[in-house]
Amino acid sequence: MSQTLVVVGQGYVGLPMALRAAEVGLKVHGLDTNSRTVAALNAGVSHIDDVSDADLAAGLANGYEATADPACIENADVVVVCVPTPLAPEGGPDLRPVEVAAQAIGEHLSPDTLVILESTTYPGTTEEIFAPLVTRGRFEVGSDVFIAFSPERIDPGNKTFGVRNTPKVVGGMTPECTHRAREFYGLFIDTVVEARGAKEAEMAKLLENTFRHVNIALVNEMLRFSQELDIDLWDAIDCAETKPFGFMAFRPGPGVGGHCIPVDPSYLSHRVKAKLGYAFRMVELAEEINHAAPDYVASRVWSLLNDHGKAVNGAKVLLLGVTYKPDIADCRESPADPLAGRLLSWGADLSYHDPFVPRWSPRGADAELTSVTDLEAAVASADVVVLLQPHAQYDLDRLAAVGSPLLDTRGVIDQTEAVQRL
Numbered sequence: 420m421s422q423t424l425v426v427v428g429q430g431y432v433g434l435p436m437a438l439r440a441a442e443v444g445l446k447v448h449g450l451d452t453n454s455r456t457v458a459a460l461n462a463g464v465s466h467i468d469d470v471s472d473a474d475l476a477a478g479l480a481n482g483y484e485a486t487a488d489p490a491c492i493e494n495a496d497v498v499v500v501c502v503p504t505p506l507a508p509e510g511g512p513d514l515r516p517v518e519v520a521a522q523a524i525g526e527h528l529s530p531d532t533l534v535i536l537e538s539t540t541y542p543g544t545t546e547e548i549f550a551p552l553v554t555r556g557r558f559e560v561g562s563d564v565f566i567a568f569s570p571e572r573i574d575p576g577n578k579t580f581g582v583r584n585t586p587k588v589v590g591g592m593t594p595e596c597t598h599r600a601r602e603f604y605g606l607f608i609d610t611v612v613e614a615r616g617a618k619e620a621e622m623a624k625l626l627e628n629t630f631r632h633v634n635i636a637l638v639n640e641m642l643r644f645s646q647e648l649d650i651d652l653w654d655a656i657d658c659a660e661t662k663p664f665g666f667m668a669f670r671p672g673p674g675v676g677g678h679c680i681p682v683d684p685s686y687l688s689h690r691v692k693a694k695l696g697y698a699f700r701m702v703e704l705a706e707e708i709n710h711a712a713p714d715y716v717a718s719r720v721w722s723l724l725n726d727h728g729k730a731v732n733g734a735k736v737l738l739l740g741v742t743y744k745p746d747i748a749d750c751r752e753s754p755a756d757p758l759a760g761r762l763l764s765w766g767a768d769l770s771y772h773d774p775f776v777p778r779w780s781p782r783g784a785d786a787e788l789t790s791v792t793d794l795e796a797a798v799a800s801a802d803v804v805v806l807l808q809p810h811a812q813y814d815l816d817r818l819a820a821v822g823s824p825l826l827d828t829r830g831v832i833d834q835t836e837a838v839q840r841l
């Protein structure tokens with residue numbers, strides 16, 4: 420196979436994709452503007468949880484190479500863009516990384532190249548923002564060059580579904596663009612699904628993440644009144660889940676985090692508001708509810724301490740797992756941060772343990788915190804323990820058996836006198 424691929428952005432999304440393509444014989448350049456990332460990758464040091472140094476070594480042996488030089492685009496058959504799409508400070512989309520990447524591609528593009536945007540964004544970005552910067556009026560899309568959108572669905576930490584066996588949706592700006600994108604991904608991904616066009620592919624991704632956001636908000640809201648009505652919502656969800664059709668279980672938690680769920684739906688609501696002038700109310704409500712979830716956890720900590728005749732002020736509160744999901748090191752948008760901020764503002768004596776996060780600077784902390792070294796001793800001496808992320812390496816039964824009051828925000832430990840579920 421003689422195709423040359425450039426993957427722009429070598430983060431959580433771009434690096435696994437680049438290595439998978441190298442595995443099947445493509446010549447792959449991993450282009451990144453961060454020269455330290457480039458140097459580390461070429462030295463065989465991975466910065467991504469799901470990519471071990473051994474995986475990277477195999478990729479380098481397969482011909483994968485990281486670079487900061489966009490001139491590699493000149494010889495590419497295919498360019499795939501996996502750069503970040505964060506929120507701007509005022510809440511709207513920040514497309515600058517996408518624009519910078521598109522400009523670099525435009526400066527080095529050769530005829531007949533297939534260019535695919537994978538970064539999550541609002542419908543219309545590929546056609547209205549990305550394509551004009553890539554073509555610069557020099558190329559006709561669909562005949563000279565080919566442009567498509569393909570949403571990234573990677574789920575960091577997921578041991579079952581990875582690049583190869585997660586179906587890939589592709590939507591081109593023309594049928595020929597879609598066809599070429601399908602052929603390309605078919606080289607190394609088992610199932611490729613054609614969308615009607617780029618906008619539908621963009622919308623598919625936002626639908627997936629909005630669906631999660633809204634359903635998590637639904638159970639987080641139900642949790643509050645269930646608790647007051649003395650109904651065990653966790654048990655009700657387990658029962659509802661036995662229905663073999665028409666129901667998908669979501670469970671409450673301390674809030675949503677990461678680069679996707681709290682961010683992507685806002686892209687869509689921003690687009691609807693900007694283009695049509697009205698609100699995407701489901702997203703706004705879900706945001707409001709999920710945003711308030713860490714404060715709700717704080718109120719339950721307050722209540723648990725109160726049950727033991729203690730105040731939050733001066734109480735030893737130990738947080739377990741401060742990443743946004745289990746078994747990865749990513750703390751972006753983690754609900755542990757606002758929770759810590761609230762507890763500190765109430766005067767809690769806060770500590771934490773996380774096997775993936777040796778040091779942590781939550782909002783409101785005077786100094787950087789260090790993960791406790793003796794976990795069981797820390798649990799034993801805590802006035803209350805809050806389980807936020809059930810990392811696989813936690814022996815939860817053993818930690819619960821220590822007997823300190825424990826608030827289980829994930830519903831993974833059997834309830835006892837000491838263990839309360841959120």
Ligand SMILES: NC(=O)c1ccc[n+]([C@@H]2O[C@H](COP(=O)([O-])OP(=O)(O)OC[C@H]3O[C@@H](n4cnc5c(N)ncnc54)[C@H](O)[C@@H]3O)[C@@H](O)[C@H]2O)c1
Nearest residue numbers: 428429430431432451452453502504516519520538539571
């Ligand atoms: N991480 C996930 O779980 C996940 C899942 C699905 C979709 N996505 C989406 O995929 C996209 C990428 O996310 P990520 O988590 O891989 O981000 P990341 O922050 O892990 O990595 C992005 C990389 O791109 C580089 N970069 C930034 N601007 C660049 C430019 N102009 N040219 C070249 N390199 C550039 C950065 O240095 C960084 O190494 C985002 O749109 C995100 O929403 C992420």
